[in-house]
Structures are given as C-alpha cells and as structure tokens.
Amino acid sequence: xxxxxxxxxxxxxxxxxxxxxxxxxxxxxxxxxxxxxxxxxxxxxxxxxxxxxxxxxxxxxxxxxxxxxxxxxxxxxxxxxxxxxxxxxxxxxxxxxxxxxxxxxxxxxxxxxxxxxxxxxxxxxxxxxxxxxxxxxxxxxxxxxxxxxxxxxxxxxxxxxxxxxxxxxxxxxxxxxx
Numbered sequence: 001x002x003x004x005x006x007x008x009x010x011x012x013x014x015x016x017x018x019x020x021x022x023x024x025x026x027x028x029x030x031x032x033x034x035x036x037x038x039x040x041x042x043x044x045x046x047x048x049x050x051x052x053x054x055x056x057x058x059x060x061x062x063x064x065x066x067x068x069x070x071x072x073x074x075x076x077x078x079x080x081x082x083x084x085x086x087x088x089x090x091x092x093x094x095x096x097x098x099x100x101x102x103x104x105x106x107x108x109x110x111x112x113x114x115x116x117x118x119x120x121x122x123x124x125x126x127x128x129x130x131x132x133x134x135x136x137x138x139x140x141x142x143x144x145x146x147x148x149x150x151x152x153x154x155x156x157x158x159x160x161x162x163x164x165x166x167x168x169x170x171x172x173x174x175x176x177x178x
C-alpha cells in the first residue's frame with residue numbers, strides 16, 4: 001500500500017522541516033478540520049480542513065486546506081505547508097466535489113497515501129456545519145480522526161497508525177508498518 005520511497009520521504013520531511021517552518025506564511029482563518037496528522041517528534045499537527053460558505057457548501061475547486069497547527073509555539077499559531085512538505089502532507093489533484101442528499105462530499109487523496117482515498121463530508125446539523133472525514137480502517141469505512149506517524153532516526157518511519165470511529169461507534173485503529 002505504501003511504497004518504501006513514500007515512507008522514506010515522509011520521514012525525511014518530518015525530521016527536517018521543523019527548522020524551516022518559522023519562515024512560512026500564516027494561512028488566513030483556518031477552516032474546520034476534518035482530521036489531523038501528528039508525528040512522534042513534537043506536538044505540532046497537520047490539519048486537513050474544508051473551506052465552507054455559510055450554507056456548508058465547499059468553497060472553490062480545491063476546498064480542502066492543509067495547514068500546520070504549531071502547538072510547540074502556542075495554541076493559536078498556524079502556518080501553511082512549505083513546498084518541500086507537499087509531497088508528504090499535501091493532496092493530489094483533483095479534489096472532487098459533489099452534492100449529496102445530506103450536504104456535500106469532497107474526495108481527496110493524500111500524496112503519501114494515494115491508495116487510501118478520503119471522503120470529507122459536510123452537512124448542516126442544528127444550524128452548524130458538521131465536517132467529517134471517511135476512509136477504510138480495517139475492514140470497513142470509518143470516520144477518520146487522526147493519523148499518527150512514528151518516526152525514527154535517521155529518516156525512517158516505524159509505522160503509521162490511522163485512528164477513527166467505526167460504524168458501531170467504537171474506536172478503530174489501522175496500523176501500517178513498512
């Protein structure tokens with residue numbers, strides 16, 4: 001599912017970009033996160049968020065926004081991904097947007113995980129936009145909440161763990177090893 005080179009790229013970027021993040025520009029008002037990624041070496045998070053209008057409709061041809069939450073510097077610190085980070089944390093084109101009976105769905109593929117598509121859905125619930133990500137975890141499609149990458153020196157990935165909630169409402173995890 002994951003090629004050795006993609007996992008190595010993930011580790012290389014994860015271990016080498018912290019020093020260069022300080023120069024990245026801040027994105028304007030982050031959108032609601034559908035899910036996020038963390039790495040073992042610090043508390044910073046990569047968020048995958050859906051830009052929405054007031055009716056919960058995805059905005060633009062590429063409505064999924066990817067940005068850093070720089071928790072090592074403070075709870076409100078956010079930055080855009082750097083170009084060097086795009087091959088690991090970025091999204092492949094296109095982002096397919098379609099209406100559903102409940103609201104909207106955007107289909108995306110993470111560049112590091114192209115064989116595991118993610119659907120981000122939105123709907124208005126109790127007057128608020130509700131955003132969720134869905135992908136296959138284990139043997140069923142589940143709500144994806146978090147991706148954890150355990151890295152080790154130098155430039156390698158020990159494992160990737162996908163965490164979510166299964167169709168039965170119970171926590172589900174999918175562990176991917178090299």
